[in-house]
Each structure stands twice: as structure tokens, then as C-alpha cells.
Amino acid sequence: MAQNHSVWTSIRFWRQSAAWVTGFAVVLLILLTFDTMGQITMGTDADLQKGITKRVPAPTVINYHIGYKFSEKRGHEVPVIGKKEPFFGKEWSPKEAAALLHKGKLTEQAKNCMDCHTLLGNGAYYAPDLTKAWIDPKWKSMMAMTGKKTREEAMAEFLQHPERYPTHARRMPNLKITPDEAKALVAFLKHMSSIDTNGFPRGFSKGVKEFEAGGTYAH
Amino acid sequence: MIEAFTDVNHSFWGMLNQGPLTLTLFLHTVIILPMIWLYFKEKKRLQKGE
Numbered sequence: 146m147a148q149n150h151s152v153w154t155s156i157r158f159w160r161q162s163a164a165w166v167t168g169f170a171v172v173l174l175i176l177l178t179f180d181t182m183g184q185i186t187m188g189t190d191a192d193l194q195k196g197i198t199k200r201v202p203a204p205t206v207i208n209y210h211i212g213y214k215f216s217e218k219r220g221h222e223v224p225v226i227g228k229k230e231p232f233f234g235k236e237w238s239p240k241e242a243a244a245l246l247h248k249g250k251l252t253e254q255a256k257n258c259m260d261c262h263t264l265l266g267n268g269a270y271y272a273p274d275l276t277k278a279w280i281d282p283k284w285k286s287m288m289a290m291t292g293k294k295t296r297e298e299a300m301a302e303f304l305q306h307p308e309r310y311p312t313h314a315r316r317m318p319n320l321k322i323t324p325d326e327a328k329a330l331v332a333f334l335k336h337m338s339s340i341d342t343n344g345f346p347r348g349f350s351k352g353v354k355e356f357e358a359g360g361t362y363a364h
Numbered sequence: 365m366i367e368a369f370t371d372v373n374h375s376f377w378g379m380l381n382q383g384p385l386t387l388t389l390f391l392h393t394v395i396i397l398p399m400i401w402l403y404f405k406e407k408k409r410l411q412k413g414e
Binding site: 151152155157158161165166173180183184198199218219220341343 | 372375376391402403407
């Protein structure tokens with residue numbers, strides 16, 4: 146009987162290869178899971194006070210000014226947590242801030258914002274991307290339209306009565322958002338803008354510059 | 365050729381991700397190399413007629 150010297154028809158070879166690839170993938174996925182946990186774990190209030198930068202800051206970040214600056218080193222824009230500023234006229238304790246953000250998240254899910262908007266890369270592009278909504282300069286004109294003195298109040302007013310303040314051909318429907326829900330949503334959006342998303346959405350500042358120069362508003 | 369890691373949180377996998385496909389190429393190389401060894405080990409065994 147002729148000897149079979151082809152490795153490609155050897156079941157043993159394929160069995161060993163499959164075991165190796167599967168085993169390697171399992172170990173790799175476990176390592177990647179731990180890597181991701183480190184990346185997405187929320188910082189603490191103490192981190193914020195000490196100025197330690199975390200990818201996802203603590204909920205109390207709503208008590209701080211949030212800027213957005215281009216980093217030469219990183220090659221894209223990075224959120225910059227600045228000085229303390231009142232949010233809805235007060236400073237929120239870690240417990241209050243966490244509860245507010247939680248309510249904001251539940252409202253965002255209940256009202257299905259992602260049906261039209263994009264949040265952190267998830268959702269649709271029928272309406273503007275909300276990932277960096279808090280730092281959007283368009284709210285300045287909304288402050289004038291709504292007659293509110295702060296950005297958060299203008300945002301909350303718009304969320305409750307979007308039909309009263311048309312800014313685009315595609316109008317946002319009135320989703321019957323209550324004043325408390327609107328407040329929580331604004332906190333949720335402010336926190337989201339403080340998350341370091343490695344420059345996502347790309348070209349946000351470019352869109353802002355075009356808008357300020359009177360050009361088309363797209364980002 | 366190898367650039368410094370600039371991300372907020374340090375990550376071994378992020379370090380390997382130096383540009384398009386670098387992480388993918390690294391992982392595929394790591395997976396394929398032992399398979400070459402498996403191939404020759406098996407070939408030797410077959411030639412011996414085990």
C-alpha cells in the first residue's frame with residue numbers, strides 16, 4: 146500500500162491546528178476583556194479633584210467646565226476638564242450626580258434617541274451626532290432663542306419643547322420629556338462629552354469652524 | 365518606526381496598534397508560526413510511517 150506523506154490530508158495536523166487557534170483565541174479574548182475593562186472603568190470624584198485624566202470621568206464631571214482642544218501629541222481633539230462651574234445652579238454631590246446620570250441614561254433609552262441620533266458611535270445619522278453635543282457652539286444661539294441664561298437650561302428647554310425652536314429642516318418631535326428628565330438628559334450629554342473617544346466624531350472642530358464662519362453645519 | 369504610545373490609558377494591545385493592520389499582522393503571525401512547526405512535525409511523523 147502506498148504511503149500517504151501529504152500533511153494536508155492528515156486529520157491529526159488539522160486537529161492540532163484547530164486546537165491551537167481556538168486556544169489562542171480564547172486566551173486572547175480573555176486578555177482583551179481585561180484590557181477593555183481598564184479602558185472603560187469610570188474614574189472617581191477623587192481623580193477629578195486631583196486632576197487625574199480618565200477615559201470615562203466620574204459623574205461629578207458635570208460640576209466642571211468641559212473644553213475640547215486639539216492635542217498635537219494625540220493627533221486629534223481631546224476633552225479638557227477645566228474649572229468648576231455650577232450645573233443647574235448648584236454643585237452636585239457624587240451620589241446626586243450618579244443618580245442624575247442614571248436617570249438620564251434611562252430617559253435616553255426610553256425615548257429612543259438612537260432612532261435618529263448617534264451616541265458614542267451607536268445609533269443613526271438622521272439627526273446630529275450627540276457624542277459631543279454639550280460642547281456644540283450651537284447652544285449659544287439656543288440660549289438666545291429660549292431666553293435662558295445658561296447652556297444647560299437652554300438645552301433642557303429645547304428638549305422639552307423642540308417644536309418651538311426649529312433650527313433645521315428636519316425637526317425634532319416633541320417626545321413629552323418632563324423637566325426632571327430633561328435635566329437628567331442634559332447631565333447625561335455633558336458627561337458623554339467629557340469621555341475621551343480618541344477624537345470621535347472625526348472633524349468635530351472643523352464642523353464647528355465652518356458653522357462659526359457661516360457655512361454648512363455638518364459634523 | 366515604532367511610535368510612542370499616546371493614549372489616555374496604557375494598553376499593551378494599543379501599543380502594538382501602530383498603524384493600519386499592525387495589530388492584525390502581529391496576531392496572525394503569532395498564530396501562523398506554531399502551525400508551521402506543527403506542519404513539519406506531522407510531515408516527519410508521516411515520513412517515518414508512524
